[in-house]
Ligand SMILES: Cc1cc2nc3c(=O)[nH]c(=O)nc-3n(C[C@H](O)[C@H](O)[C@H](O)COP(=O)(O)O)c2cc1C
């Protein structure tokens with residue numbers, strides 16, 4: 529089974545990622561892994577921390593001579609900011625003068641709930657791990673899942689469809705979304721320049737007022753055959769696994785598959801994707817005129833693009849902080865503020881690509897099996913032949 533886990537605090541020495549269950553023989557392009565990390569650092573509205581970090585994966589195991597060897601892949605990603613925090617977060621008991629406690633919890637962050645739960649008077653010990661810094665380790669792990677999927681002709685990409693009130697004005701094609709990934713500059717990762725300008729204006733407004741803003745990203749999986757995932761058990765359904773994978777990202781508060789949200793207010797006759805039989809293209813001769821289902825029916829991929837949207841709340845650390853209460857005095861105070869992102873929709877989209885790639889790769893490995901890429905590919909191709917001849 530493909531599994532991954534991460535360790536590391538935001539201002540600790542390093543993030544750690546471990547991916548196990550990858551077949552042997554998958555070509556590993558480290559430049560690609562590092563470019564994925566670069567993409568996650570970008571986007572209009574990110575804070576000062578992203579000028580300090582240069583995320584790079586240091587692979588310790590599981591790869592030899594440029595290919596996976598079937599054993600767990602362990603990676604570290606250094607936190608450049610760590611050295612600036614050795615006095616604030618001393619390894620051993622430090623100078624209390626220099627230890628700046630986060631003692632006025634930020635509404636919306638994990639500070640208060642975490643401090644109560646772990647019995648801390650300093651929410652810094654909570655935010656260190658709650659921080660979305662951890663999503664860099666997810667992206668490094670997800671890059672390996674993408675490399676595997678690429679060998680089967682499956683691609684995963686994301687774009688931004690909303691920032692605040694500014695929405696993408698038209699649907700995007702797969703080619704447009706993929707083209708965004710090749711760009712050397714990332715503004716709001718939007719396929720339409722006019723919509724992107726409107727999104728930028730939303731970010732500019734909150735930059736001026738000391739506020740923050742959320743939005744919606746969309747992740748698309750292209751080239752996946754029908755039949756991945758299953759209806760037979762609740763915890764093996766592809767839609768359920770994708771929802772958990774994306775919802776687990778910091779600040780994602782809703783996940784939508786296909787047109788899930790508007791489907792709830794629409795008639796069945798307009799929502800469901802009529803089935804045709806055109807005899808050309810695709811994995812089978814069956815075809816759809818639209819893809820409101822987002823490529824999943826009954827928890828099983830149906831051969832259309834998988835479409836998953838993540839809805840992000842606005843960032844909770846505000847330059848003009850909300851009201852809070854001091855842990856020490858219990859008096860009303862303003863919530864803590866040091867520095868912060870104000871908009872992270874493009875970055876969250878990149879992290880969600882990684883989560884989606886990991887979830888899909890897990891189901892692909894479960895279905896097609898194989899300890900080596902060659903074996904997996906043989907099983908995959910055999911199945912594709914079978915459904916083509918159905
Ligand atoms: C890429 C990314 C960057 C983030 N940056 C910040 C930030 O700078 N400041 C902040 O308060 N929250 C930031 N967040 C969100 C918090 O990590 C998140 O709100 C917090 O951990 C509480 O979790 P929850 O929102 O999922 O409940 C970021 C989220 C993502 C995905």
Ligand SMILES: C=C(O[C@@H]1CC(C(=O)O)=C[C@@H](OP(=O)(O)O)[C@H]1O)C(=O)O
Nearest residue numbers: 575577578658659660661664867868869
């Ligand atoms: C470090 C990253 O994001 C961080 C996520 C984050 C949070 O609270 O989630 C808070 C900020 O950290 P800092 O307080 O050090 O500025 C972001 O920069 C990253 O994305 O790599």
